[in-house]
Amino acid sequence: MLKHVILCGLLVGALTAQAQTKTGGISPQMLSEIQKEQHDEPVSRALQNAVAANAIDDLARNRDNAGAPDTHFSVETPQQTITDQKQSGRCWMFSGMNVLRGDFALRTDSLTVDFSQAYLFFWDQLEKANLMLQGVIDTGQKPIDDQRVQFFFHYPISDGGTFCGVADLADKYGLVPREAMPESFSSDNTARARQLVASKLREYGLQLRDMVQKNKKPQAIEKAKTRMLAQIYRMLQYTIGNPVQQFTYVFRNKQGQPVGQPKTYTPMTFFQEVVGHPLNGTFIMVMNDPRRPYYKTYEVEYDRHTYDGHNWKYVNLPMDDIESMAVSALKAGHKLYSSYDVAKMLDRKRGFADTANFDYGALFGTTFGMDKAQRIMTFDSGSTHAMTLTAVDLDVRGKATKWKVENSWGPDWGQKGCLIMTDRWWREYMFRLVVPTDYVPQRVMEAYQTQPVMVMPEDPLFLPDL
Numbered sequence: 426m427l428k429h430v431i432l433c434g435l436l437v438g439a440l441t442a443q444a445q446t447k448t449g450g451i452s453p454q455m456l457s458e459i460q461k462e463q464h465d466e467p468v469s470r471a472l473q474n475a476v477a478a479n480a481i482d483d484l485a486r487n488r489d490n491a492g493a494p495d496t497h498f499s500v501e502t503p504q505q506t507i508t509d510q511k512q513s514g515r516c517w518m519f520s521g522m523n524v525l526r527g528d529f530a531l532r533t534d535s536l537t538v539d540f541s542q543a544y545l546f547f548w549d550q551l552e553k554a555n556l557m558l559q560g561v562i563d564t565g566q567k568p569i570d571d572q573r574v575q576f577f578f579h580y581p582i583s584d585g586g587t588f589c590g591v592a593d594l595a596d597k598y599g600l601v602p603r604e605a606m607p608e609s610f611s612s613d614n615t616a617r618a619r620q621l622v623a624s625k626l627r628e629y630g631l632q633l634r635d636m637v638q639k640n641k642k643p644q645a646i647e648k649a650k651t652r653m654l655a656q657i658y659r660m661l662q663y664t665i666g667n668p669v670q671q672f673t674y675v676f677r678n679k680q681g682q683p684v685g686q687p688k689t690y691t692p693m694t695f696f697q698e699v700v701g702h703p704l705n706g707t708f709i710m711v712m713n714d715p716r717r718p719y720y721k722t723y724e725v726e727y728d729r730h731t732y733d734g735h736n737w738k739y740v741n742l743p744m745d746d747i748e749s750m751a752v753s754a755l756k757a758g759h760k761l762y763s764s765y766d767v768a769k770m771l772d773r774k775r776g777f778a779d780t781a782n783f784d785y786g787a788l789f790g791t792t793f794g795m796d797k798a799q800r801i802m803t804f805d806s807g808s809t810h811a812m813t814l815t816a817v818d819l820d821v822r823g824k825a826t827k828w829k830v831e832n833s834w835g836p837d838w839g840q841k842g843c844l845i846m847t848d849r850w851w852r853e854y855m856f857r858l859v860v861p862t863d864y865v866p867q868r869v870m871e872a873y874q875t876q877p878v879m880v881m882p883e884d885p886l887f888l889p890d891l
Contacts, residue, residue, distance in 0.1 A: 476788070485783040486772075494777040494845045498829055500755050501816035502527060506539065507842030509835035511613035514584030516811040518542050518549070519833035520762050521591030523813040524859070525600070527760035529699045536676045536684060538699055541606040544692070547665045548598045549590060550582060552733045554626055554657045557581040558650050559732050561630040565637025576727070576882060581626040584615050587811070588762040588859045592704035593734025598668075599692030600699060605672035611664035618664040622657060629653040668692075709865055709873050710739040711750070711858050714886055715798040717741050720868070724877035725887045737887075740873040744852045746866075748825055752817055754864040760813050762859035763830065767810040767844075769854050776832075776839020778846040780853060797853055804885045808856040812844065825851070856886065 451459075463469075475484060505527060508519050522540040530537055560577040567574050611618040633653075636646050674695070675687040690698065717723070719741050728737040754761055770782045786792045800806035812830035820826050825848045829840075836842040862870070880887065 472788075481785070481788070482783060485785045485788045487781055487784050490779060490781045494775055494840070495818075495827065496840065496845065498816035498818045498827075500752065500819060501829070502755060502758055502760050503530065504815075505530065505537070505831070507831060507836040508539075508542075508833045510542075510833040511608075513613060513615040515542055515546060515586075515615075516833050517586040517588065517762075517764075518545060518591060520764075520811040520813045520831075521588045523831055523833075524588070524760050524762050525591075525595075525700060527813070527815075531758045532701075535678045537679060538676065539603040541601045541603045541669075543608050543612040543665055544601045544606040544668055545591070545594050545598065546612055547661050547668045548594050549586065550622070550661055550665070551654070551658060552594070553582045554622065555650075555654060556727070556732055557626050558629060558633060558653060560727065561633050562637060562646060562650065565634045569634075572883070573727075578627055578630060581623045581630070582619060584619065587710070587728075587737055587764070587857065588708070589710065589728065589735060589737045591762075592708070595696060595700070596703045596705055597733070599694075599696035601669050601672060601690075601692050601695055602674050605674065606666055606669045609664065609666050612666070618660070622660055625657065625660070705735065706862075708859050708861050709870070710737070711742050711747055711860060711869070712739045712856055712886075713744050713747060713797075713852075714741050714801065714856070715796075716802055716886075719743055720872040722873050722875050722877040723880050725882055725884075726879050727882050738873075738877055739857070740869060742869065744855075746869065747855075747858055748848075750860045750864050750866070750869070751814060751858060752819070752823075752825065754860060755814070755817055757864070759861060759864075760815050760831070762811060762857075763814040763855060764808040764811040764857040765846075766806045766808065766854040766856070767812070769806065770850060771844075773839070776844050778844060778850045778854070780847070780850050801886050806854065807886050811857075814858070815843070824848075827851075 505523070508523065510516055510519050519542060522542060522545075526538050526540060557577050561574070564571065564574045564577070569575075569578075629650075633646060633649065636649060669692070671689060671691055672695075673687045673689050675683045675685065678684050712723075722738060722740045725737040728735070751761060751763075765778075767778070769778075770780055771778045772782045795803070795805060797806070812832050814828060815831050816829035817825050818827045827848060828846050828851050830844050830846070832838060832842055832844050834842070839845075865873070
């Protein structure tokens with residue numbers, strides 16, 4: 426027994442020595458050099474103890490930039506109630522509907538409305554389920570490890586999206602007020618229901634792939650997909666609610682008093698009442714992506730509403746052009762859909778985003794030197810959260826110094842539910858803006874109308890807003 430132990434020890438030591446000398450590994454010499462770079466003076470030990478025992482943001486907070494944010498804005502749209510997406514990734518839908526209800530209030534000058542996110546979310550989830558199943562059918566002859574096949578199985582369904590999805594869904598299914606279809610537990614807390622629907626879609630996807638590879642008739646495959654979507658529909662009914670088909674509603678003014686008599690609506694007649702026209706064709710999406718040429722249009726393949734709506738299309742612009750359009754639309758009273766890498770340099774306690782909020786480099790004795798393009802290409806930064814742009818503060822030259830957005834994290838968060846951001850932060854971490862066509866310069870519109878360059882959904886900048 427002792428011989429076996431000694432022999433095993435010798436073998437393990439030999440294997441360890443080989444592993445340490447393997448090319449590309451951490452050799453004893455390399456480890457020694459790494460350790461020599463460490464500092465053992467009292468200040469370093471004190472800093473190590475502090476970092477280990479405290480939140481990094483508390484230690485890296487820049488005390489010179491810790492005062493109360495300036496809340497004055499020279500251009501500000503009318504305030505409206507703050508929404509709360511709860512534990513869901515539907516920020517894009519909340520922001521999009523904030524824009525729609527802001528435009529309705531601007532047009533009527535007195536009436537208010539709160540839209541039902543649950544209603545549109547039901548159809549969003551059904552269409553995303555169809556995209557997954559149809560995508561699996563269309564790629565059914567490809568191997569299971571093909572990149573496109575893996576895309577559908579890896580992301581069978583999600584909460585995320587962009588304003589393009591709001592436009593497609595509202596144009597097709599209409600809108601309803603929140604009172605007609607309130608939130609459910611699972612629409613506020615989407616993780617478990619989404620997990621179960623995703624699991625069922627993956628199971629169905631394998632069945633459809635098998636049918637395609639066995640050369641089943643297209644009619645049989647379509648029938649099978651329809652039966653599968655009926656089960657998904659049932660799961661959505663149980664978790665989100667049955668989509669309302671008819672309801673009675675009376676509009677209210679800013680003081681909450683009813684105006685006129687209650688009327689009976691369908692989702693489409695209500696959409697006509699509050700929007701009055703198809704949304705598609707009334708806006709463009711612009712983006713700042715310094716990796717790619719400006720004044721060119723791009724289209725994201727397999728956007729989440731491809732089969733039932735449109736791929737997500739945008740024109741890439743410098744930040745100066747985006748700022749100019751944003752200011753023009755805000756001056757006219759329009760709130761704007763916008764999206765950001767919201768967690769970067771965000772002081773949650775103050776509801777304030779600024780590149781000088783924290784000095785992580787000083788804390789760790791290094792620098793964080795990547796620019797915006799480098800952060801995007803390395804997946805270090807990208808659009809993660811949509812919010813509604815509502816205000817801008819301009820200096821004497823008419824240039825923006827700070828911005829304000831309505832968030833969808835409830836009225837008790839940040840600046841009474843809003844977030845204030847400096848212009849220097851806005852330029853680094855703002856990515857998408859939806860602009861009404863009335864405020865789009867001719868040069869930008871001409872660029873938007875050119876043949877788009879197709880980009881893949883795996884691109885680091887094209888994950889949906891959550």
